[in-house]
Amino acid sequence: MSTAPTRFTVAEIANRFGLEVRGDPSLVISGVGTLAAAQPDQISFLANARYRSQLATSTAGAVVVRKGETATGSGSAPTWLVAADPYVAFARIAALFDRGSAPSPGVHPSAIIAATARIADSASIGPFCVIEERAIVEDGAELGAHCHIGPDCRVGAQSRLYPRATLVTRVCLGKRVLVHSGAVLGADGFGLAFDSDHWIKVPQLGGVRIGDDCEIGANTTIDRGALEDTVLEEDVRLDNQIQVAHNVMIGAHTAIAGCAAIAGSTRIGRNCLIGGGAGIIGHLTIADRVTITAMSLVTHSIREAGEYSSGTPIQESRLWRRNAARFKHLDELARNVADNKKGHRND
Structure with missing residues (x-):
């Protein structure tokens, strides 16, 4: 595999992503960086007005800016690429310089594969993986070291599980799903019934269904349903250390920041944003296009789109x-x- 650095001219980048060039289109770019730290052969971006003052001292060779930006830098005065949304454009550009390499297809000799499991020839199974009965790993999927795929689970095509990710049972991943290290999908939901003086565990007979292009952060947990499945629709993005309880449903394109907790049977709509540390109690309904700010506690259903907050900001003690x-x-x-x-x- 070649280790030669990736290089593009500004013109090549602009043509690929439909951007307007102001400056030198022949400038060669070999990486990305922040406005404060980027070098003359790197590209940066300005999406937040709070960082506009850094343009004056930035040594970036090129900067992605929003249409209508008029500030100029001193000294080298970088080449600009004009975009409707600089952050989105930068995310696409940065992907050009991601040097992650795809592993070779095949099963590592140390992996343990059940006789009834089905592994696509183009899949990559890393060291010490365990794949149990009736599990399916589809074309181009990648399992990092020590991943555990439980019975009746499916890993969709081109999905990637980082080392030590776990699918417990009856978990179905769509295509191009990313599951980061330590995540546990399909563990028992917290179902209990109190009988006079002791708890009785309610069997969790459902599964977990994850749509295409979802991402599950490190050490995040998604419990399987009691009777029906816990469901994430397509392009849901979960940060690290999030708890999603049994029978929760999360609509497409919703993003949830770290340490949020969602209790059982909650329905979250599409295109929602949920801040870090937020809590949502069970059996609620959250409408589409709702933003819940960090550390908020949601105790009742939200029926209309908008931004919602609770709690108090920090003050002097x-x-x-x-x-x-x-x-x-x-x-x-x-x-x-x-x-x-x-x-x-x-x-």
């Missing part, structure tokens, strides 16, 4: 303690205000 003490008297204050208004009306 003494001020926070005073406000917390006053919060205890909020109901009393509201009643007093209501009584005063009633008294004024009677007057």
Whole structure:
């Protein structure tokens, strides 16, 4: 496999992604970087106005900017590529310089494969993988070292599981799914029934269905359903250390940041954004195009698109303690205000 560096001219990049060039189209680009650290042979981007001042000192050879950008840098004055959305354009450009290499097809000698499992000839099975009964690994799929694929699971074509990812049972991955290390899909849902003085475990008989082009972050857990499946539609993106409970359904193109927790049987719509550390209690419905800000606690269904928040922003500790003490008297204050208004009306 060749290790020669990847290089493109600005003109080649612009033509590939439909960008307008302002500056030197013959400039050769060999990598990407931030405005603060990029070198003269690298390309960067300006998508957030807070970083505009860095243009003046950036040594990047080229910068992706939004149409209408007028700021100029001093010194080298980089070549610009103009895009409707600089961040999206930069993401596509950066992929050109991703030097990750595809593994060779085949099964490592240390892997353990059940007799009823089916492995496509073009799949790559890494060291010490375990693939159990009736599991299927489709064309071009890649399993990193120590992955465990349980019974009746399916790994879709061109999907990639990083080392130590686990599919427990009845998990179906669509095409081009990424599952990062430590993720566990298809474990028991937290189903319990209390019988007088002890808990009875409710069997979790469903599975997990993951749509095409989804990404599951490291150490994220998605529990299988009690009777029906837990479902992620296509192009759902989950960050690290997220808990998705049994029978949850997440609509297409929704993205959820790290450490969020979603309780059982919740329905989340399409094109939603859920911030880090947010919590959603069970059996709720979240409409399409809802944004939930970080650390919010969702205790009731959200029926209309929009941005929703709860909790309080950080404050200096003494001020926070005073406000917390006053919060205890909020109901009393509201009643007093209501009584005063009633008294004024009677007057």
